[in-house]
Amino acid sequence: xxxxxxxxxxxxxxxxxxxxxxxxxxxxxxxxxxxxxxxxxxxxxxxxxxxxxxxxxxxxxxxxxxxxxxxxxxxxxxxxxxxxxxxxxxxxxxxxxxxxxxxxxxxxxxxxxxxxxxxxxxxxxxxxxxxxxxxxxxxxxxxxxxxxxxxxxxxxxxxxxxxxxxxxxxxxxxxxxxxxxxxxxxxxxxxxxxxxxxxxxxxxxxxxxxxxxxxxxxxxxxxxxxxxxxxxxxxxxxxxxxxxxxxxxxxxxxxxxxxxxxxxxxxxxxxxxxxxx
Amino acid sequence: xxxxxxxxxxxxxxxxxxxxxxxxxxxxxxxxxxxxxxxxxxxxxxxxxxxxxxxxxxxxxxxxxxxxxxxxxxxxxxxxxxxxxxxxxxxxxxxxxxxxxxxxxxxxxxxxxxxxxxxxxxxxxxxxxxxxxxxxxxxxxxxxxxxxxxxxxxxxxxxxxxxxxxxxxxxxxxxxxxxxxxxxxxxxxxxxxxxxxxxxxxxxxxxxxxxxxxxxxxxxxxxxxxxxxxxxxxxxxxxxxxxxxxxxxxxxxxxxxxxxxxxxxxxxxxxxxxxxxxxxxxxxxxxxxxxxxxxxxxxxxxxxxxxxxxxxxx
Numbered sequence: 240x241x242x243x244x245x246x247x248x249x250x251x252x253x254x255x256x257x258x259x260x261x262x263x264x265x266x267x268x269x270x271x272x273x274x275x276x277x278x279x280x281x282x283x284x285x286x287x288x289x290x291x292x293x294x295x296x297x298x299x300x301x302x303x304x305x306x307x308x309x310x311x312x313x314x315x316x317x318x319x320x321x322x323x324x325x326x327x328x329x330x331x332x333x334x335x336x337x338x339x340x341x342x343x344x345x346x347x348x349x350x351x352x353x354x355x356x357x358x359x360x361x362x363x364x365x366x367x368x369x370x371x372x373x374x375x376x377x378x379x380x381x382x383x384x385x386x387x388x389x390x391x392x393x394x395x396x397x398x399x400x401x402x403x404x405x406x407x408x409x410x411x412x413x414x415x416x417x418x419x420x421x422x423x424x425x426x427x428x429x430x431x432x433x434x435x436x437x438x439x440x441x442x443x444x445x446x447x448x449x450x451x452x453x454x455x456x457x458x459x460x461x462x463x464x465x466x467x468x469x470x471x472x473x474x475x476x477x478x479x480x481x482x483x484x485x486x487x488x489x490x491x492x493x494x495x496x497x498x499x500x501x502x503x504x505x506x507x508x509x510x511x512x513x514x515x516x
Numbered sequence: 517x518x519x520x521x522x523x524x525x526x527x528x529x530x531x532x533x534x535x536x537x538x539x540x541x542x543x544x545x546x547x548x549x550x551x552x553x554x555x556x557x558x559x560x561x562x563x564x565x566x567x568x569x570x571x572x573x574x575x576x577x578x579x580x581x582x583x584x585x586x587x588x589x590x591x592x593x594x595x596x597x598x599x600x601x602x603x604x605x606x607x608x609x610x611x612x613x614x615x616x617x618x619x620x621x622x623x624x625x626x627x628x629x630x631x632x633x634x635x636x637x638x639x640x641x642x643x644x645x646x647x648x649x650x651x652x653x654x655x656x657x658x659x660x661x662x663x664x665x666x667x668x669x670x671x672x673x674x675x676x677x678x679x680x681x682x683x684x685x686x687x688x689x690x691x692x693x694x695x696x697x698x699x700x701x702x703x704x705x706x707x708x709x710x711x712x713x714x715x716x717x718x719x720x721x722x723x724x725x726x727x728x729x730x731x732x733x734x735x736x737x738x739x740x741x742x743x744x745x746x747x748x749x750x751x752x753x754x755x756x757x758x759x760x761x762x763x764x765x766x767x768x769x770x771x772x773x774x775x776x777x778x779x780x781x782x783x784x785x786x787x788x789x790x791x792x793x794x795x796x797x798x799x800x801x802x803x804x805x806x807x808x809x810x811x812x813x814x815x816x817x818x819x820x821x822x823x824x825x826x827x828x829x830x
Contacts, residue, residue, distance in 0.1 A: 495649065
């Protein structure tokens with residue numbers, strides 16, 4: 240039976256390895272194409288390893304469109320939304336977890352119920368609200384609707400509930416107000432959860448597409464990265480593919496690096512979404 | 517004894533009595549302040565749009581003229597519009613195929629990785645990578661990989677097997693499968709991570725006991741792993757179906773052509789793309805709202821059915 244074990248182990252690793260190659264190949268191809276020279280991109284057969292990589296594609300990209308501005312837009316919007324979410328969601332999560340006030344459960348159930356409704360239902364009225372506020376083609380419309388989210392409140396409430404009440408009671412007896420308790424006891428306790436939520440929000444905002452698509456119509460310099468890629472994609476032909484791949488690489492890499500750095504928190508957060516009560 | 521207690525309670529009644537509601541509300545002002553931001557955003561950008569959307573679905577509205585009430589006409593149009601049915605059919609096929617294959621693959625990978633394996637973290641990271649990348653960027657790259665001529669990477673690979681270059685995103689029968697293939701590639705990592713978390717919750721002693729009783733690996737999987745993973749499976753299936761029905765970005769990048777958002781002969785038209793086109797390109801906002809509510813109803817129904825079918829037995 241020993242040979243059987245060995246063979247199945249080899250088959251297992253081979254399988255996992257082949258799947259890995261499949262998962263990585265598109266990423267590799269994207270990076271490879273972004274560094275290839277114009278004369279090489281349509282060569283047949285395609286080369287897997289570039290002899291002479293060049294950054295011409297990236298230079299063209301920045302000449303073609305204000306790509307630096309697009310990157311700033313994405314970082315700015317995702318950053319502001321993330322920070323606001325961390326604050327507002329932890330505050331509300333604390334109130335829902337540790338306070339008692341009338342209609343508390345009703346409000347919370349109401350918030351949770353909204354997660355059942357697909358966002359497309361609110362797309363058109365959302366657009367109309369933004370239009371009436373004069374927020375079309377502004378950062379406001381891309382930021383304000385997202386500064387506090389139901390998912391974040393839910394996550395925070397679940398985790399803050401685990402903090403022992405004794406701790407909070409002791410602080411109350413010592414004369415701490417609610418806000419000081421939040422700042423001095425709750426926040427330090429939920430730091431890992433805040434990191435998870437932060438990464439989640441950042442990722443969500445960085446990759447968001449449909450809302451910017453309908454909000455940013457005329458002021459092209461306000462496009463976010465996915466929107467810019469989509470527009471470039473529609474206009475791409477021939478050797479422009481190199482700059483397109485350069486754009487895709489620049490839109491992907493920050494998140495991939497973030498993911499590799501904070502992997503454990505990503506995975507924890509994902510696992511949490513799967514274990515809702 | 518009992519009598520004394522009752523009289524005691526009577527004596528201190530004023531202490532047990534609940535204060536009136538308005539007083540309790542006033543004294544909890546700080547709690548309300550804490551939840552105020554989420555409540556304001558929620559009402560402003562969720563409750564009001566939700567109701568407006570319902571109202572709009574009974575109106576004709578094109579932004580320029582004030583909405584005009586038309587009763588159920590929009591819903592009638594939705595259900596009699598052949599284009600909507602094409603979109604619904606494509607979306608259902610897309611969802612059915614990606615969810616069934618995707619969940620099976622996710623589970624298989626999770627079971628394989630839930631052993632003592634070297635480089636486990638490496639594999640997990642790699643499989644999960646597409647899940648953190650934007651659907652737009654991924655679609656842009658895959659569109660390049662799917663290039664119809666011999667330069668396309670996929671066609672190049674196929675040439676080793678002596679298969680002639682295929683027009684992946686141009687041929688009617690290939691459009692949907694091409695996008696589905698990419699979607700499965702991009703989605704298995706997410707399901708796998710959740711399955712792995714679920715597998716970690718199953719205690720080893722169960723497997724050991726089964727092994728002593730002579731159950732082979734397959735039997736252990738069938739009689740222990742699968743039943744205990746039921747809640748996890750339910751979550752992933754429901755989550756994937758909800759996501760499948762909302763597919764849009766992939767189609768917007770890979771399928772959209774100058775003539776139509778659904779590609780040649782609407783072979784790649786999905787419900788959200790139909791909604792987007794009708795609402796924002798043709799400005800038929802009443803009709804688009806009706807489509808959104810129909811989509812909501814479909815997702816809701818499927819979720820309920822899944823919950824009743826896959827509910828954990830206890």
